[in-house]
Amino acid sequence: MSGVSVRALHFYDELDLLKPAYLGANGYRFYEEPQLLTLQQLLFYRELGVELKHIKKLLGRTDPEKIAALQSHRKVLLKRLENTRELIGTIDKTIEHLKGKRKMKSQEIFLGFATEQQARHEKYLVERFGKKMETQLAASKAKVKNWTKSNWEMSGAAFNQICKDLVSLLEQNEKADSPETQKVIRRHFEWLKQFWTPNQESYAGHADLIVGSELRKAYEAHHLGLPEFAAAAIKTFARRQL
Numbered sequence: 001m002s003g004v005s006v007r008a009l010h011f012y013d014e015l016d017l018l019k020p021a022y023l024g025a026n027g028y029r030f031y032e033e034p035q036l037l038t039l040q041q042l043l044f045y046r047e048l049g050v051e052l053k054h055i056k057k058l059l060g061r062t063d064p065e066k067i068a069a070l071q072s073h074r075k076v077l078l079k080r081l082e083n084t085r086e087l088i089g090t091i092d093k094t095i096e097h098l099k100g101k102r103k104m105k106s107q108e109i110f111l112g113f114a115t116e117q118q119a120r121h122e123k124y125l126v127e128r129f130g131k132k133m134e135t136q137l138a139a140s141k142a143k144v145k146n147w148t149k150s151n152w153e154m155s156g157a158a159f160n161q162i163c164k165d166l167v168s169l170l171e172q173n174e175k176a177d178s179p180e181t182q183k184v185i186r187r188h189f190e191w192l193k194q195f196w197t198p199n200q201e202s203y204a205g206h207a208d209l210i211v212g213s214e215l216r217k218a219y220e221a222h223h224l225g226l227p228e229f230a231a232a233a234i235k236t237f238a239r240r241q242l
Contacts, residue, residue: 021035
């Protein structure tokens with residue numbers, strides 16, 4: 001019903017986030033209404049980008065606190081809905097513009113795009129790594145300033161393949177510090193150098209971002225356990241190779 005995979009349920013069980021109501025004689029996990037409501041809360045928090053270790057604390061709240069949390073979720077989702085409607089409106093206007101049926105104003109072209117989200121991400125980086133990150137961010141923007149759609153598509157395809165290869169290793173129970181995993185992480189490091197050149201401290205810090213910021217969603221799209229696996233592998237690479 002939830003669309004959550006068996007692998008994810010096992011992962012949540014291992015982290016003590018979601019225990020089954022009981023185990024059957026065949027070893028299957030069985031879930032009843034309290035567990036389903038807990039899973040619903042867990043999925044809400046994941047959708048909102050909350051880190052797993054924080055979710056664990058939040059799930060222990062009382063019912064009145066859970067109601068307040070749901071009301072908070074509702075406000076966030078309504079804001080997203082408003083933004084989505086704005087983006088749909090921008091798409092519709094662009095279609096009409098390209099068909100020659102109407103002329104878009106310059107400011108309408110980017111209406112609905114979350115510049116605030118990018119600003120928050122950059123603010124977090126500066127707060128985490130200090131003023132030197134402002135220089136790195138400026139250099140990163142300069143590197144991609146003249147990128148074409150093809151450049152972005154090639155970079156995205158490379159990132160997706162790295163994630164797929166890491167998921168394959170994760171599902172084979174490879175360790176984050178194994179030679180096979182570290183080979184893939186080296187590709188990740190080289191891929192990241194398109195935008196900025198990490199050192200030991202900043203690459204390890206990037207691992208923290210993958211786990212604890214909105215960046216985790218890009219990795220979770222491939223596997224729910226990938227952010228933590230990739231982060232552990234990156235920290236090993238940073239310690240050994242940088």
